[in-house]
Amino acid sequence: MDIQFENLNYEVKPSFWQTKVSPRTILKSVNGRFAAGELACIMGPSGAGKSSLLNALSGYNYKGVSGTLKLNNQPRDEKLFRKLSCYIMQEDKIQPMLTLNELMMFAAELKLSNNTLMKEKQIIVSEIQNVLGLSESKNTRTEFLSGGQKKRLSIALELINNPPIIFLDEPTSGLDNVSSAYCLQLLRGLAHQGRTIVCTIHQPSASLFQLFDHVYVLSNGYCVYQGSTDQMVPFLSTVGLHCPLTYNPADYIIEATDGEEMDNITKLSAATKNGKLSLYKMRKANDYYLKKKMSLNGEVLLPELNGNVSANKMLPLPPIKYKDDDDDDMVKDRDTWCVDFPTSGWSQFCTLWKRMILQMYRNKIGLNIQFYHHLICGLAVGIVFFDKSNDGAQFFNHMKFCMGNILFHTFTQSMVQVLAFPYEVKLLKQEYFNRWYSLRPYYLAFQLSRVPSIVSYQILCIIEFYRKLLINGNLLHRC
Numbered sequence: 001m002d003i004q005f006e007n008l009n010y011e012v013k014p015s016f017w018q019t020k021v022s023p024r025t026i027l028k029s030v031n032g033r034f035a036a037g038e039l040a041c042i043m044g045p046s047g048a049g050k051s052s053l054l055n056a057l058s059g060y061n062y063k064g065v066s067g068t069l070k071l072n073n074q075p076r077d078e079k080l081f082r083k084l085s086c087y088i089m090q091e092d093k094i095q096p097m098l099t100l101n102e103l104m105m106f107a108a109e110l111k112l113s114n115n116t117l118m119k120e121k122q123i124i125v126s127e128i129q130n131v132l133g134l135s136e137s138k139n140t141r142t143e144f145l146s147g148g149q150k151k152r153l154s155i156a157l158e159l160i161n162n163p164p165i166i167f168l169d170e171p172t173s174g175l176d177n178v179s180s181a182y183c184l185q186l187l188r189g190l191a192h193q194g195r196t197i198v199c200t201i202h203q204p205s206a207s208l209f210q211l212f213d214h215v216y217v218l219s220n221g222y223c224v225y226q227g228s229t230d231q232m233v234p235f236l237s238t239v240g241l242h243c244p245l246t247y248n249p250a251d252y253i254i255e256a257t258d259g260e261e262m263d264n265i266t267k268l269s270a271a272t273k274n275g276k277l278s279l280y281k282m283r284k285a286n287d288y289y290l291k292k293k294m295s296l297n298g299e300v301l302l303p304e305l306n307g308n309v310s311a312n313k314m315l316p317l318p319p320i321k322y323k324d325d326d327d328d329d330m331v332k333d334r335d336t337w338c339v340d341f342p343t344s345g346w347s348q349f350c351t352l353w354k355r356m357i358l359q360m361y362r363n364k365i366g367l368n369i370q371f372y373h374h375l376i377c378g379l380a381v382g383i384v385f386f387d388k389s390n391d392g393a394q395f396f397n398h399m400k401f402c403m404g405n406i407l408f409h410t411f412t413q414s415m416v417q418v419l420a421f422p423y424e425v426k427l428l429k430q431e432y433f434n435r436w437y438s439l440r441p442y443y444l445a446f447q448l449s450r451v452p453s454i455v456s457y458q459i460l461c462i463i464e465f466y467r468k469l470l471i472n473g474n475l476l477h478r479c
């Protein structure tokens with residue numbers, strides 16, 4: 001699947017109350033193409049618009065985005081595109097309290113259709129674990145995984161339904177050079193199997209830079225280079241920017257096009273026609289790669305054949321299914337994240353409910369806090385209202401008791417959800433965007449998963465303070 005974009009603009013409009021702030025254009029009519037079978041990176045100085053471009057291409061951000069997005073040279077059908085792509089965000093948003101294998105199995109239940117047998121799901125999961133070098137840690141809880149393993153787990157989770165297009169925002173952030181190289185080599189292997197992999201990277205070291213098949217450099221919202229890594233230095237020379245032999249070309253181009261170097265940005269952007277031109281050095285070993293380059297619409301510079309593509313030693317993943325039987329009725333609707341999901345709503349609810357219950361049960365600290373909170377509050381209320389139930393002159397105290405009781409139960413229970421939600425919403429956003437489940441089953445499972453703990457804690461609390469009030473009295477009768 002080839003991704004093309006033409007005259008892509010991204011404009012941020014100020015909020016209605018920011019009357020003195022004018023709209024800001026982050027991406028300025030940029031063009032480009034990311035081909036299948038390549039590991040592509042978007043790089044550039046901080047604030048150049050890398051994440052904005054990735055968000056616009058993945059469909060994560062559609063407000064303020066204008067221009068043409070194409071898939072295999074055809075106008076892009078957003079609903080189909082969402083089925084074919086996944087987006088792995090910079091922060092590793094991984095469900096806590098579960099082991100790596102459990103998490104992958106839950107993901108398989110959500111992402112693979114209901115017709116897939118459990119045995120098949122297990123085979124797919126263990127195959128991906130083997131490919132990504134995660135088999136040894138499969139029984140490790142996700143919170144104890146190293147940074148590199150978490151990153152690979154994020155990739156593994158999205159590989160379960162084998163998307164042909166993968167977007168990654170800063171996959172090497174927080175990783176040392178060795179782990180970054182391992183992660184990029186892995187992505188490169190996956191890309192060379194035919195996937196389109198696009199990631200953003202801030203400033204790769206020279207060794208990491210060489211791992212990319214395609215580089216797209218942005219600066220100040222303009223495209224200043226597009227093509228293979230080995231063509232960057234000769235290209236820079238053509239516009240009078242001579243990268244010293246001992247210098248990392250990635251560092252050089254970023255320094256040369258840093259925000260204040262507007263002259264260089266203008267020169268380079270004009271030389272690449274703001275991304276319409278690509279510079280490639282053809283590779284012998286990969287026919288697929290070769291054909292792709294030749295099919296670019298006549299504007300590609302094709303220097304001599306040279307170099308080899310590294311052998312792909314990775315296990316092949318299941319064949320890619322590009323088009324579903326039900327794709328014919330696709331609605332061309334860009335302004336939405338709403339798409340259909342691989343599993344039924346009921347099955348999504350059951351899987352999510354199981355996942356949430358398991359997480360809650362394993363969250364011993366949370367359970368203990370709630371236990372002592374209910375115990376102490378039950379005791380305190382019981383002591384305050386001790387022996388007041390039979391006294392008819394204590395009407396106002398009885399009222400206070402009832403009000404306090406209602407407020408305690410209402411707010412205690414709702415606060416659990418309110419406090420958990422800011423963390424949950426980040427996970428939800430990523431999983432929902434990547435079509436794991438729809439919002440209704442999620443919300444239902446989120447609410448109902450709290451029922452067992454709510455009921456048991458309420459009983460504990462009630463035993464404590466009602467014990468004091470109701471054994472001798474008839475408060476309930478009066479109420």
Ligand SMILES: Nc1ncnc2c1ncn2[C@@H]1O[C@H](COP(=O)(O)OP(=O)(O)OP(=O)(O)O)[C@@H](O)[C@H]1O
Nearest residue numbers: 012026044045046047048049050051052053200202
């Ligand atoms: N929604 C928004 N509202 C206002 N400004 C925005 C918005 N989104 C992005 N920007 C601005 O656009 C510019 C580019 O942002 P973006 O996150 O794409 O940069 P980046 O190249 O990914 O930077 P970094 O490498 O530091 O993450 C920044 O100056 C940022 O402040």
